[in-house]
Amino acid sequence: MITHIAAISFSPTGQTEALVREFGEQLARRFQAEGVTLSRHSFTLPQDQQSLHGFGPNTLVVFGMPTYAGRIPNKALPFVQQLFSGDPENKTPAVALVTFGNRSYDSSLTELRDELEKKDFRVFAAGAFAAPHAFAAIGRDHPTVQDKEKFQELLDRVEGKLRSGEPLERVSINGDAPVAPYYIPLGEDGQPAKFLKAKPQTDLTKCDHCGKCAQVCPMGSINPENTDEVPGICIKCQACIKYCPKGAKYFDDPRFLSHKAMLEKNYQRTAESEVF
Numbered sequence: 001m002i003t004h005i006a007a008i009s010f011s012p013t014g015q016t017e018a019l020v021r022e023f024g025e026q027l028a029r030r031f032q033a034e035g036v037t038l039s040r041h042s043f044t045l046p047q048d049q050q051s052l053h054g055f056g057p058n059t060l061v062v063f064g065m066p067t068y069a070g071r072i073p074n075k076a077l078p079f080v081q082q083l084f085s086g087d088p089e090n091k092t093p094a095v096a097l098v099t100f101g102n103r104s105y106d107s108s109l110t111e112l113r114d115e116l117e118k119k120d121f122r123v124f125a126a127g128a129f130a131a132p133h134a135f136a137a138i139g140r141d142h143p144t145v146q147d148k149e150k151f152q153e154l155l156d157r158v159e160g161k162l163r164s165g166e167p168l169e170r171v172s173i174n175g176d177a178p179v180a181p182y183y184i185p186l187g188e189d190g191q192p193a194k195f196l197k198a199k200p201q202t203d204l205t206k207c208d209h210c211g212k213c214a215q216v217c218p219m220g221s222i223n224p225e226n227t228d229e230v231p232g233i234c235i236k237c238q239a240c241i242k243y244c245p246k247g248a249k250y251f252d253d254p255r256f257l258s259h260k261a262m263l264e265k266n267y268q269r270t271a272e273s274e275v276f
């Protein structure tokens with residue numbers, strides 16, 4: 001039986017973190033009588049991407065990442081591979097969670113499961129939860145009633161499996177289809193929109209040089225001495241845009257904006273969350 005729950009996330013704009021936190025808290029409440037404790041860990045910011053975390057077989061790990069291009073964010077994948085490990089002999093039980101912005105989670109959940117399994121976790125339950133998109137105006141109605149029902153269904157399933165005392169088996173996701181290549185973002189014209197090199201701009205008439213954007217960048221890519229400069233890699237996560245108190249950061253790359261427009265045109269329907 002588990003004695004501890006560790007809720008772990010990479011979450012530039014906070015939606016995955018909120019999902020993982022809620023899941024960890026509700027599950028811990030269900031095991032309150034057994035004295036199960038809860039801890040939270042983030043590897044979103046550079047200062048949290050250093051320390052190693054090993055978990056024993058009596059800890060349940062709830063591990064969450066967002067979906068980027070149908071996969072888990074490729075620049076955050078090394079952190080999953082290098083910072084976290086389970087118990088090689090008895091396998092640390094884990095629940096894999098992804099959020100996605102109302103288009104599709106494609107292979108992100110499968111990839112997260114597989115990466116965790118490689119690090120001696122036993123991923124016996126998983127869920128993909130639809131959320132508002134980080135940069136396109138789609139999915140704003142999430143969490144819907146259906147999302148909340150799926151969330152409770154997954155909690156029930158996880159609780160049931162843990163209480164059953166039966167060996168935990170690796171969860172099957174979408175018929176165990178293998179991880180697909182990265183989704184290629186399209187523009188409004190239906191052609192690939194190549195915006196890999198796009199970086200946020202700063203409206204200097206609004207910016208008061210508070211430095212917040214540099215503090216929230218998961219890649220540590222914004223120069224804190226001159227926040228107008230982005231010398232490092234930009235993963236387009238939108239953290240600097242969301243957390244700038246002055247609304248001074250923005251993207252003006254035409255290919256990026258064309259992809260955003262394509263999403264807003266084609267993905268207005270409400271996507272469904274799924275649990276496994």
Ligand SMILES: Cc1cc2nc3c(=O)[nH]c(=O)nc-3n(C[C@H](O)[C@H](O)[C@H](O)COP(=O)(O)O)c2cc1C
Pocket residue numbers: 010011012013014015016017065066067068069070071099100101102103104105131132133134135183235236237238
């Ligand atoms: C660079 C980037 C790529 C994304 N790719 C996808 C995608 O392929 N499919 C999708 O449905 N949502 C996609 N999204 C939306 C995010 O998955 C969604 O907004 C997520 O909840 C953000 O998580 P966070 O708030 O924890 O940062 C993408 C967002 C970003 C920033």
Ligand code: SF4
Pocket residue numbers: 202206207208209210211212213214227243244245246247248249
């Ligand atoms: S967070 Fe906004 S206001 Fe603050 S330094 Fe960055 S761009 Fe300027």
Ligand code: SF4
Pocket residue numbers: 012200216217218219220221222230233234235236237238239240241
């Ligand atoms: S500069 Fe790029 S990577 Fe850094 S917070 Fe802004 S969007 Fe994210």
